[in-house]
Amino acid sequence: MAFQSYNLVNINNIKWIGFDNFTNLFSGSEQDDFKLALWNTVKWVFISLAFQFLIGFALALLLKKKFHGSAVYQGLIFFPWAVSGFLIGIMWRWMFNGTSGVINDILIRMGILDQPFGFLANTSTSLASVIVANIWYGIPFFTIMITAALRGVAPELYEAADVDGANVFIKFFKITVPSIKSVLMLTVLLRVIWIFNFPDLIYSMTNGGPGGSSNIITSLMMQKVQSLDYGAASAIGLLCILFLSVYTIIYLLFTKFTDSEE
Amino acid sequence: MKGHQASKAIGKTIKYLFLSLYLIIVIFPFLWMLLTSLKSSQGEIYAFPVRYLPQAPSFVNYSSMLWKGNFSRYMLNSFIVSGIAGVGSVFIGILAAYVISRYRFKGQGAILFFFLFTQMIPMFIMLAPLYQMLSKMNMLNNIWTLALLYVNMMIPFSVVTLRGFFSGVSSTIEEAAQIDGCGRLRALFNVIVPIMLPGIAATFIFAFINSWNELFMAIMFIDVDQFKTIPVGLNALILKYDIKWGEMSAGAIMALVPTIILFSFAQKYMVEGLSAGAVKG
Known part of the structure; x- marks a missing residue:
């Protein structure tokens, strides 16, 4: 289908058109949308990932030592995981609402804003807003994974370091990080693919808008599907599969590699 | 030794402060959805500045x-x-x-x-x-x-x-x-x-x-x-x-x-x- 003109709006004109769907994306009528979505995908994946990782890591360090109720705490912060990206998007769409949203209200009460601002209705803030929601959604995953890894580090290593008089930073970079390096790498690599495959949140928050400003590749594809332009949708889908395949093979090879290393 | 203990206590307080703050951030969107769903009138739902608690919780929605x-x-x-x-x-x-x-x-x-x-x-x-x-x-x-x-x-x-x-x-x-x-x-x-x-x-x-x-x-x-x-x-x-x-x-x-x-x-x-x-x- 990626090589056909296959639009259900123009159903009498379904035919083979070779690579036209692809050239449209890269240099033809669709190129602006497509390039914007590509660039947004890069930002979406890396900014979300960076914050999810850093905040998740920081929380994991706080959770490392078990305290009274720490299991319950971990359970509570893990709850968003059971909820679909679609519903999360709905919740954040309401909170970001430009006229009566609670985020506007909080920012005004804190004196950061003077008047309500349409975060999702402005091309300059729409992508940032969906990224904020995505960061919120992804932190618990890192926290849980990294906490487990941290608790697996042998305490003797820290005791030995204490005897040698090592300070907190030396302990962190010479013991903690090297010990959990492989877990960190694997989680990060795995998360890239999950964030890439996650248009659900964007779909229900902004549906890529306004004017495509918060579209990523997969949400652009969903729009093509919805406008019944299956030829273009399949072309984008095929590109995604290509990217995912290459990435997954690298990921799986890497997993095997660290396995045999241990 | 006393100073050491005091800094430890401060560290602990900060730790729990951060953990509680994060818990609030996690729970808040859910809570907000729940509160909105219990408000019965449009005026109440779209009020700005926001009214946080529903005046008379109802299951109308x-x-x-x-x-x-x-x-x-x-x-x-x-x-x-x-x-x-x-x-x-x-x-x-x-x-x-x-x-x-x-x-x-x-x-x-x-x-x-x-x-x-x-x-x-x-x-x-x-x-x-x-x-x-x-x-x-x-x-x-x-x-x-x-x-x-x-x-x-x-x-x-x-x-x-x-x-x-x-x-x-x-x-x-x-x-x-x-x-x-x-x-x-x-x-x-x-x-x-x-x-x-x-x-x-x-x-x-x-x-x-x-x-x-x-x-x-x-x-x-x-x-x-x-x-x-x-x-x-x-x-x-x-x-x-x-x-x-x-x-x-x-x-x-x-x-x-x-x-x-x-x-x-x-x-x-x-x-x-x-x-x-x-x-x-």
Whole structure:
């Protein structure tokens, strides 16, 4: 289908058109949308990932030592995981609402804003807003994974370091990080693919808008599907599969590699 | 030494402060949805500056979703589809994972690789060709089609997860059962499955939740009201120019509750499973 003109709006004109769907994306009528979505995908994946990782890591360090109720705490912060990206998007769409949203209200009460601002209705803030929601959604995953890894580090290593008089930073970079390096790498690599495959949140928050400003590749594809332009949708889908395949093979090879290393 | 203790106490306070702050950030969106859903008048919902607590909590939004809208029907559909997906994928998963973990055969690595691989490529990427296939087979707008697709969607996950549980059960138990005269299948279902029950339950719950939450296939392949699932119903509300946030939030809360209840049962295993996976790599 990626090589056909296959639009259900123009159903009498379904035919083979070779690579036209692809050239449209890269240099033809669709190129602006497509390039914007590509660039947004890069930002979406890396900014979300960076914050999810850093905040998740920081929380994991706080959770490392078990305290009274720490299991319950971990359970509570893990709850968003059971909820679909679609519903999360709905919740954040309401909170970001430009006229009566609670985020506007909080920012005004804190004196950061003077008047309500349409975060999702402005091309300059729409992508940032969906990224904020995505960061919120992804932190618990890192926290849980990294906490487990941290608790697996042998305490003797820290005791030995204490005897040698090592300070907190030396302990962190010479013991903690090297010990959990492989877990960190694997989680990060795995998360890239999950964030890439996650248009659900964007779909229900902004549906890529306004004017495509918060579209990523997969949400652009969903729009093509919805406008019944299956030829273009399949072309984008095929590109995604290509990217995912290459990435997954690298990921799986890497997993095997660290396995045999241990 | 006193200074040391004091700084330790301050450190602890800061730690708990951060943890509590984060907990509030996690809970707040859910709480906000709940509060909105309990407000009865439009004026109250859209008031700005925001009024946080509902003046007179009421279930008006819930009852209008359930009885005026068709939400009770959608919930039933979601339960049917997700239940079939959970049972089906776990059943097939048990058989497949058993074979993969207990037999040695040619191409085994390739099969496992294939399962991991298909897990990485989400089904919505293939929506357009799927739509074409289903429409040619006259299978659109059919709740069983959706169930079948979800079984299919969850099989790779079930196989991979259950395989992990199988490797945790020693094969000597099963051999003992076979010496006592059990066939392979009987040994599997009478001896191994009961031992693995917690793991199987967790896998089922996960498959159920994922199917319950699935959106894109459902909105593409179902547009008859009587077969809609919850996400499709909510999607119809969100596509309207003027979203009714009171009803929307009531719908969202009703969609959330079953998954959160199930999740709290399976969570222990999921956290353990995830972290075990992390430690093993």
